[in-house]
Amino acid sequence: MNIHERNWPTEGLTRIPYWIYADRELYAEEQARIFRGDAWTFLCLEAELPRPETFRTSNLGDMPVVVTRDRDGAIHAFENRCAHRGSLLCLKQRGEAREIVCVYHNWTYDLAGKLTGVAFRRGVGGKGGMPADCKPDRHGPRQLRVEVLAGLVFATASHKAPPVAQYLGPEIVAKIRRVMKAPVKLLGGYSQILPGNWKLYMENVKDSYHASLLHMFFTTFRLNRLSQRGGLVVSEDGGNHISYSMSADVAGKEYEQAGMRTAQSGYSLEAPELLQNVDEFGDGIGIQILSVFPGFVLQQIRNSLAVRRVVPRGLERTELVWTCFGYADDDEAMTELRLRQANLIGPSGFISMEDGAATGFVQRGIRGADDEESVVEMGGSGTSSEESRVSEAAVRGFWKAYRRHMDM
Amino acid sequence: MDTGAGPQAAAIESQLKLQDLNARYVEAIDDGRFEEWPDFFMETCKYRITTAENVEQGLPLSIIYATSRAMLRDRVKALREANVYEAQRYRHVLGPSLLVPAADGSIAARTNFMVARVMHTGETALFATGRYLDQVVLTGGAALFAEKTVILDSRQIDTLLAIPL
Numbered sequence: 309m310n311i312h313e314r315n316w317p318t319e320g321l322t323r324i325p326y327w328i329y330a331d332r333e334l335y336a337e338e339q340a341r342i343f344r345g346d347a348w349t350f351l352c353l354e355a356e357l358p359r360p361e362t363f364r365t366s367n368l369g370d371m372p373v374v375v376t377r378d379r380d381g382a383i384h385a386f387e388n389r390c391a392h393r394g395s396l397l398c399l400k401q402r403g404e405a406r407e408i409v410c411v412y413h414n415w416t417y418d419l420a421g422k423l424t425g426v427a428f429r430r431g432v433g434g435k436g437g438m439p440a441d442c443k444p445d446r447h448g449p450r451q452l453r454v455e456v457l458a459g460l461v462f463a464t465a466s467h468k469a470p471p472v473a474q475y476l477g478p479e480i481v482a483k484i485r486r487v488m489k490a491p492v493k494l495l496g497g498y499s500q501i502l503p504g505n506w507k508l509y510m511e512n513v514k515d516s517y518h519a520s521l522l523h524m525f526f527t528t529f530r531l532n533r534l535s536q537r538g539g540l541v542v543s544e545d546g547g548n549h550i551s552y553s554m555s556a557d558v559a560g561k562e563y564e565q566a567g568m569r570t571a572q573s574g575y576s577l578e579a580p581e582l583l584q585n586v587d588e589f590g591d592g593i594g595i596q597i598l599s600v601f602p603g604f605v606l607q608q609i610r611n612s613l614a615v616r617r618v619v620p621r622g623l624e625r626t627e628l629v630w631t632c633f634g635y636a637d638d639d640e641a642m643t644e645l646r647l648r649q650a651n652l653i654g655p656s657g658f659i660s661m662e663d664g665a666a667t668g669f670v671q672r673g674i675r676g677a678d679d680e681e682s683v684v685e686m687g688g689s690g691t692s693s694e695e696s697r698v699s700e701a702a703v704r705g706f707w708k709a710y711r712r713h714m715d716m
Numbered sequence: 717m718d719t720g721a722g723p724q725a726a727a728i729e730s731q732l733k734l735q736d737l738n739a740r741y742v743e744a745i746d747d748g749r750f751e752e753w754p755d756f757f758m759e760t761c762k763y764r765i766t767t768a769e770n771v772e773q774g775l776p777l778s779i780i781y782a783t784s785r786a787m788l789r790d791r792v793k794a795l796r797e798a799n800v801y802e803a804q805r806y807r808h809v810l811g812p813s814l815l816v817p818a819a820d821g822s823i824a825a826r827t828n829f830m831v832a833r834v835m836h837t838g839e840t841a842l843f844a845t846g847r848y849l850d851q852v853v854l855t856g857g858a859a860l861f862a863e864k865t866v867i868l869d870s871r872q873i874d875t876l877l878a879i880p881l
Contacts, residue, residue, distance in 0.1 A: 647781055
């Protein structure tokens with residue numbers, strides 16, 4: 309069925325049609341309408357461009373992007389594509405450069421992505437060269453609008469997108485600033501290649517309901533039970549969210565009474581220093597997961613801090629790029645604490661290893677079910693903030709924003 | 717007749733002991749005898765998995781990080797009781813080890829590895845390649861890891877890394 313003939317289920321946001329994860333035409337439309345559209349995409353941490361005349365490569369959806377810090381310290385982002393024949397400009401993931409030179413024909417660019425040199429433009433010995441009226445810079449790599457907020461580098465290909473602070477909304481900005489409260493120090497990174505459509509992972513992040521049910525580690529050590537105090541904040545347009553919970557334990561027995569798989573009380577750690585932590589934010593919030601449409605996550609799990617980029621790599625393939633960090637003024641003990649707590653996250657994460665696989669379970673489970681729908685009614689049908697995390701409001705919010713961008 | 721063969725024989729013996737240790741280590745993991753995994757280490761030890769990229773950049777982040785047998789036992793318990801992952805097996809293949817003996821009698825070794833992951837469906841993939849940087853201590857004739865650093869060549873991991881390498 310042609311994607312333009314497909315209609316969203318009449319119930320609205322409480323039903324997600326499975327064809328939404330399995331249609332190639334739709335994937336291409338998402339690239340154009342979302343990633344190259346009016347959305348802001350997180351490219352990298354400012355700290356990943358540590359000095360003037362450094363660069364990183366990143367992504368705007370499928371589109372390869374170069375991010376640079378120029379000689380004056382300003383940050384630029386542009387397509388990683390030569391104006392000439394379309395070759396990648398930067399082949400390495402990071403580096404130092406005063407200018408960018410394409411390997412193919414040596415066309416040269418400044419760090420803002422402006423074409424500055426064409427090899428043999430006037431030919432050699434009076435022969436060859438480019439006609440005088442040819443303006444190759446008109447085909448140049450598209451320069452993106454860049455805004456840095458709290459050490460996070462965002463970019464958009466759109467002239468219409470509102471400023472980042474407005475795109476995020478005041479609650480999201482406040483919670484970003486809460487974590488990005490001081491200059492950061494990189495601890496390292498890695499990527500997971502997930503066997504599912506990018507939207508499945510974003511839903512998983514926004515799904516505060518699954519956390520203590522899929523991830524048994526969380527529940528049994530009372531790191532996060534849905535009975536702990538906390539909340540769910542969803543931005544007005546639905547696309548951004550924060551799910552948070554307080555550190556203080558709540559000694560309820562709801563899980564045991566309901567016979568939940570994840571509540572076996574006989575499980576205890578031999579080395580409890582894994583869970584040792586410090587209230588470095590001073591507000592008692594032990595966990596804060598924040599997401600921004602379309603594919604950015606900021607994580608605070610105790611003292612484990614990270615950003616995650618959700619990069620579509622095909623219809624059923626997603627690269628989840630993790631970068632962990634601390635603060636520049638962390639002492640050795642604090643860094644060690646963060647490194648130990650990193651056992652909780654990432655591809656081997658005690659509380660996160662299931663998430664990537666779960667996207668694969670859905671992608672496989674829905675084969676042959678294009679015309680069926682998933683049911684998203686926990687917490688009702690709305691997309692507003694609420695005190696309970698037994699809610700799929702943020703998931704419905706994602707689809708509200710998605711439909712708006714996709715004009716569905 | 718020992719003339720000149722002393723140090724060489726000792727080197728060969730160390731090589732064999734270390735390769736035997738690593739061969740038994742990977743066999744325990746590949747056979748699913750995870751409960752034996754911590755016993756290859758000293759009580760206080762260091763085990764971590766990281767990427768070549770992190771190492772090259774001098775960044776300390778690990779994918780798995782343990783500083784005691786107790787932490788290793790916790791990871792095994794989590795695998796058995798808490799974490800959810802599809803049934804899978806590894807098959808490690810190791811290269812010969814390069815040894816650098818230290819003055820205190822311990823041995824530093826570098827060993828290449830490749831690991832295939834076989835899912836219960838039969839799907840087989842080259843899951844990880846890299847090398848082990850080991851610090852091995854011989855106590856009472858037995859060889860144990862004081863430190864094992866698993867350096868993955870790639871920064872990309874397929875889906876998850878549940879079973880240790």
